[in-house]
Amino acid sequence: MSQLITPSFPDYELIDSGEGEKLERFGSYVTRRPEPQAIWRRSLGEEQWRAAAHASFMRASSSRSDERGEWTRRPAMPDRWTVGYSYKDMNIRMRLGLTAFKHVGIFPEQAANWNFIYDSATALAAEGGSPRVLNLFAYTGGATLAARAAGAEVTHVDSVKQVVSWARENMEQSGLDGVRWIVEDAMKFVQREMRRGNRYHGIILDPPAYGRGANGEKWVLEEHIGRMLECCAELLDRERGFLVLNLYSMGLSALLARTAVRQCFGSEGGEEFGELYFDDRSGKSLPLGTFCRFAR
Numbered sequence: 001m002s003q004l005i006t007p008s009f010p011d012y013e014l015i016d017s018g019e020g021e022k023l024e025r026f027g028s029y030v031t032r033r034p035e036p037q038a039i040w041r042r043s044l045g046e047e048q049w050r051a052a053a054h055a056s057f058m059r060a061s062s063s064r065s066d067e068r069g070e071w072t073r074r075p076a077m078p079d080r081w082t083v084g085y086s087y088k089d090m091n092i093r094m095r096l097g098l099t100a101f102k103h104v105g106i107f108p109e110q111a112a113n114w115n116f117i118y119d120s121a122t123a124l125a126a127e128g129g130s131p132r133v134l135n136l137f138a139y140t141g142g143a144t145l146a147a148r149a150a151g152a153e154v155t156h157v158d159s160v161k162q163v164v165s166w167a168r169e170n171m172e173q174s175g176l177d178g179v180r181w182i183v184e185d186a187m188k189f190v191q192r193e194m195r196r197g198n199r200y201h202g203i204i205l206d207p208p209a210y211g212r213g214a215n216g217e218k219w220v221l222e223e224h225i226g227r228m229l230e231c232c233a234e235l236l237d238r239e240r241g242f243l244v245l246n247l248y249s250m251g252l253s254a255l256l257a258r259t260a261v262r263q264c265f266g267s268e269g270g271e272e273f274g275e276l277y278f279d280d281r282s283g284k285s286l287p288l289g290t291f292c293r294f295a296r
Contacts, residue, residue, distance in 0.1 A: 018042035121150035141167030185213025
């Protein structure tokens with residue numbers, strides 16, 4: 001069943017969007033960043049954007065994409081700050097920061113998937129034992145914290161050591177512990193787990209369009225996602241478990257994600273697929289990712 005989902009996230013707000021940019025509030029601070037999918041006109045004027053933004057990302061003139069550049073900020077804007085997210089008995093804290101790749105350390109639309117992960121892991125834990133969850137391309141660990149808060153044994157895999165350290169800091173700020181941290185290329189890790197015969201009750205994938213592994217391994221989503229899903233199908237428990245696949249790449253639809261998942265996992269009764277989005281204050285809906293997920 002196709003869905004459009006927007007999470008309730010009090011510490012985040014999409015204030016305005018348009019003309020290739022978005023104006024967002026994270027906790028007490030407002031940022032201005034490129035957003036290629038905001039193809040419409042802004043609702044607020046340039047002076048209002050400038051007055052609202054504590055920090056604005058400027059693309060480097062030598063960069064061919066909007067992913068690399070530098071921030072200009074007001075003197076009161078800190079290097080780091082923290083936001084919180086709560087759902088049922090889950091209370092997580094995420095440290096944010098201004099990076100050279102326009103990111104701030106959180107993708108707030110993913111809170112919709114965090115809720116699903118928390119509910120799925122909680123249901124598995126209620127059946128007895130601690131479910132084993134694998135988070136691939138795990139970034140700063142929002143999904144990891146959701147699974148751990150539900151009592152899961154979580155393996156967190158990312159190829160960037162500094163990002164894994166950031167995720168560990170988020171775990172500590174959230175009052176959690178016990179996560180297994182792995183700095184490695186995701187494909188190499190899952191292939192090794194297959195050889196070892198290991199199994200997981202939950203697998204989470206949020207792969208980039210392009211990336212590099214810990215030792216320079218090349219990742220291209222369109223070339224490698226099929227094989228990655230095949231490996232994950234071997235690793236997921238046959239009787240009980242859940243999968244979350246999130247894609248953020250322009251041109252890749254939720255129907256594409258569902259088809260790729262079905263080819264490897266078959267048709268699952270609890271299947272959901274669709275788009276994650278936020279509305280800005282003027283009601284313009286900004287798509288921020290496609291997903292396919294199920295719980296068996």
